[in-house]
Every structure is written in C-alpha cells, then in structure tokens.
Amino acid sequence: MTGLIDLGIKFIFYVLFIVGAWLYIKRFFLGYVKRNIRYDRPKDNKDVKDNKLIAHLKLMLFISFGHDKPNGLFVFMFISIMLFFVSLSIFLILFGRSTFFMLISLFISAIPYIFLKIRVTSIQRQGSYEAETLVSELINQYKINNLNMIAAIDNTIFIIKDCPHSKKALFNLSLVIKDYGNDEKLNNAIDNFVASTNTEWAKLLGMNILESISNGTDISVSLDSILSELKEIKSIIEKDRRQNNEAFNMVKFIIPGVYILSPIAANRIFGFTYRKFFDYQFGSELGIRIFIIFIIFTAISSVIMFILSKPKFDY
Numbered sequence: 001m002t003g004l005i006d007l008g009i010k011f012i013f014y015v016l017f018i019v020g021a022w023l024y025i026k027r028f029f030l031g032y033v034k035r036n037i038r039y040d041r042p043k044d045n046k047d048v049k050d051n052k053l054i055a056h057l058k059l060m061l062f063i064s065f066g067h068d069k070p071n072g073l074f075v076f077m078f079i080s081i082m083l084f085f086v087s088l089s090i091f092l093i094l095f096g097r098s099t100f101f102m103l104i105s106l107f108i109s110a111i112p113y114i115f116l117k118i119r120v121t122s123i124q125r126q127g128s129y130e131a132e133t134l135v136s137e138l139i140n141q142y143k144i145n146n147l148n149m150i151a152a153i154d155n156t157i158f159i160i161k162d163c164p165h166s167k168k169a170l171f172n173l174s175l176v177i178k179d180y181g182n183d184e185k186l187n188n189a190i191d192n193f194v195a196s197t198n199t200e201w202a203k204l205l206g207m208n209i210l211e212s213i214s215n216g217t218d219i220s221v222s223l224d225s226i227l228s229e230l231k232e233i234k235s236i237i238e239k240d241r242r243q244n245n246e247a248f249n250m251v252k253f254i255i256p257g258v259y260i261l262s263p264i265a266a267n268r269i270f271g272f273t274y275r276k277f278f279d280y281q282f283g284s285e286l287g288i289r290i291f292i293i294f295i296i297f298t299a300i301s302s303v304i305m306f307i308l309s310k311p312k313f314d315y
Contacts, residue, residue: 059195064119066168076112084109095285104292114303121307127165127197128313132230134166135205139223142212147220149212150177169196177213186213199314201226229315237313255298 054073061072087108091101137160141152157170169192176189187210194206204226208219266272272280281287 059192060116060120062192063123063196064116066172076116080109080112083111095288100289107296118303118306123165124196124198125307125310125312127169128199128202130160130163130166131197131199131201131313132227132234133160133163134170135201135223135227135230138205139220139227142223143220147212147216147218149209149219150174153177153209165196169193173209183214186210197312199312201230201315230313233315234313237311255301259294 057073057076061076065072084105088102088105091098091105095101134156138152138156141155141159142149145151145155153170153174157167157174160167160170173189173193176185180186180189190206190210193209194202196202205223208222208226211217212219263272263274263277266277267274281291
C-alpha cells in the first residue's frame with residue numbers, strides 16, 4: 001500500500017512538472033507555430049514556403065482528413081510532444097532513468113505520425129483501385145464536353161458514385177482550377193490530386209490534366225492509352241492479391257498464437273508455473289522490456305502485412 005502511495009505521489013509530481021514546463025514554454029512554442037506553420041499567410045507573400053517537414057505533414061493531414069484546418073498541425077504536434085513527456089514520466093516513476101525507455105518514449109511520441117501514415121497509405125491504396133472507373137468516366141465526359149477538361153471534371157464528380165476517394169480528390173481539384181490565379185496554385189492542386197493515390201497512373205493523369213487546362217491540348221489519345229494499360233494490369237494485380245491474402249492469413253494467426261502458447265510451453269518444457277511465468281514477464285524490468293519489444297515488432301509486422309496484403313493498383 002505504501003508503495004502505491006509513493007508511486008502516486010511521484011506520478012502527480014511529474015505531471016505537475018510537465019504542466020509547469022508546458023506553461024513556461026507555450027508562448028515560445030506558439031510563437032514558432034505562428035511564424036512557421038501559419039495557414040493564413042498574406043497573399044502577397046508568394047515567396048514564403050513551408051520547409052519540407054511541415055509541407056509533408058500538411059499534405060498528409062490534407063489527404064487524411066480532406067481539409068486544411070488552421071489548428072490541425074498544431075494539435076498533431078502537441079499530442080506527439082505530450083505523449084513523449086507523459087510516457088517518459090511513467091517510465092521514470094516505474095523504472096528510473098534508462099536509455100531503453102527513453103527510446104520507447106520517442107517511439108510512443110511517433111504513434112500519431114505512424115497512425116497518420118497508415119491512414120494515408122490506406123486511403124491511397126483504396127483510391128488506387130478506383131482508377132479504371134475514374135479514368136474511363138473522365139474520358140467520356142472529356143469527349144462529351146468538347147475537350148473541356150474543367151467541365152469534364154465537374155461532371156465526373158457527380159457520376160462516379162462508387163468512388164469516394166476519387167470523388168473527394170476531384171472535388172478538391174475542381175475548387176482550385178476554376179479560379180487558380182497562377183500556375184503555382186494549379187501545380188499544387190495537381191500535386192495534391194496525384195498524392196491522393198500516389199501512383200504512376202495518377203501522375204500521368206495529373207500531367208495530362210495540367211496540359212489540357214494550361215494549354216488547351218487535346219489529350220484524348222493519351223487518356224485512352226492510360227485506360228488501356230490499367231485494364232491490362234487489372235488481372236495481374238487481382239491474382240497477386242489472392243496469393244498474398246492466403247500467405248498473410250496464415251501469419252496473422254501464427255503470431256498471436258505463439259505468444260498465447262508460450263506460458264504453456266514454459267510450463268511443460270521448463271517446469272515454470274503460470275504464476276512464475278507472469279511474474280518474470282510483468283514483474284521485472286527485463287520482462288517488461290521483452291514484452292514491449294514483442295508488442296512493437298508485432299505492431300510493425302501487422303502494419304507491413306496490412307500494406308503488402310493488398311498492393312496499390314498501379315503499373
């Protein structure tokens with residue numbers, strides 16, 4: 001009982017320390033955000049650009065949530081920083097100073113980015129399978145509207161009902177191309193459209209859309225070529241996906257099964273009682289380290305299987 005009270009007091013002390021430190025550095029942090037991560041920069045300041053990291057995070061947030069909320073990036077960074085300090089405080093209370101747990105705290109602070117990356121990858125992967133429907137309908141509307149790409153995009157948005165990712169990407173593109181002002185905004189809008197799937201066919205489609213809008217070039221032949229290649233690779237990708245699913249379904253059940261059966265194996269082979277096994281696993285620093293490493297590698301394996309089990313629909 002005394003030990004629990006001691007841990008509780010230490011935890012409260014670390015939380016108060018973190019809150020006090022945050023209140024002290026908040027004004028400096030917010031100042032940095034306002035100077036470097038502003039969404040509402042003056043329109044006449046065309047030369048001001050985000051650094052690569054900020055631009056990367058903004059693009060991922062845009063793809064993931066479909067909008068540019070001013071506080072989105074700030075909330076993302078705040079959550080990441082707080083996860084680091086909170087997890088580090090808990091580890092300091094339980095185990096004292098340790099390089100290992102410092103690294104684990106860094107990993108925990110990266111969880112929001114990992115989640116965001118997985119979400120973006122999932123959106124891009126699902127959107128890539130809408131390629132044939134998207135390109136086919138865009139070609140039809142392009143020809144129906146006398147080679148007017150802007151009108152073709154607008155009409156395609158209302159017709160492709162079963163393609164939610166392509167529909168959203170085209171809608172965001174349509175908002176810009178009607179009043180893009182300069183070539184840089186148009187290029188950025190095309191880049192965002194391509195990033196919604198991040199595939200080779202999307203890059204080719206984006207370049208053709210850009211050429212059509214900027215120069216009025218007839219791109220019918222090029223669009224037909226893209227559609228033809230998409231139809232050719234469809235059967236190959238479907239076959240590979242079925243084979244991957246069979247292999248990954250086996251692995252998916254083996255990994256948790258190994259850990260569930262490990263107490264039984266320890267009992268039968270090494271003579272450990274179940275109580276002794278769990279005392280070693282969760283009652284010692286070494287056991288906790290091994291368990292954390294197991295969880296991390298299991299999570300990494302699951303993410304890899306998730307990505308590889310259904311590859312992008314691409315050339």
